[in-house]
Amino acid sequence: MPTTENIEVQLDSDLKQKVEEKLHQLDLTPEExxxxxxxxxxxxxxxxxxxxxxxxxxxxxxxxxxxxxxxxKLPAYHDFDSLNDALLK
Incomplete structure (x- = not known):
C-alpha cells in the first residue's frame, strides 16, 4: 500500500462553508x-x-x-480605417 501524505489548505469561513455546500450536493468530501x-x-x-x-x-x-x-490615456479610434492604420504601423 502506498504511503500517504496530508495537504493542509487554509480557507476563510465563508468560502469553506460554500465549498462544503457545493461538494455535499455532489456527494463529495473536500478531501475527495x-x-x-x-x-x-x-x-x-x-x-x-x-x-x-x-x-x-x-x-x-x-x-x-x-x-x-x-x-x-490610451489612443481612441473612431473608425475602422484609423484603427487599422495604427495596427499596421
Whole structure:
C-alpha cells in the first residue's frame, strides 16, 4: 500500500462553508474533491484551465487599468480605417 501524505489548505469561513455546500450536493468530501483535482492536474488534464498570464498580458491589463483610472490615456479610434492604420504601423 502506498504511503500517504496530508495537504493542509487554509480557507476563510465563508468560502469553506460554500465549498462544503457545493461538494455535499455532489456527494463529495473536500478531501475527495482535492484528490480528484490533483490527480487530473498531474495527468495534464487541467493545463488549459490553469494558464497563468505572462508579462505581456499583465502589462496590457495594467494599461487598461491606467486608462480606466485616468492615469494614462490610451489612443481612441473612431473608425475602422484609423484603427487599422495604427495596427499596421
Amino acid at each position: 474533491f482535492t484528490h480528484i483535482i490533483l490527480t487530473r492536474f498531474v495527468a495534464g488534464e487541467l493545463d488549459d484551465s490553469l494558464e497563468i498570464a505572462n508579462e505581456e498580458v499583465l502589462a496590457s491589463l495594467q494599461e487598461v487599468i491606467d486608462n480606466a483610472t485616468g492615469k494614462r
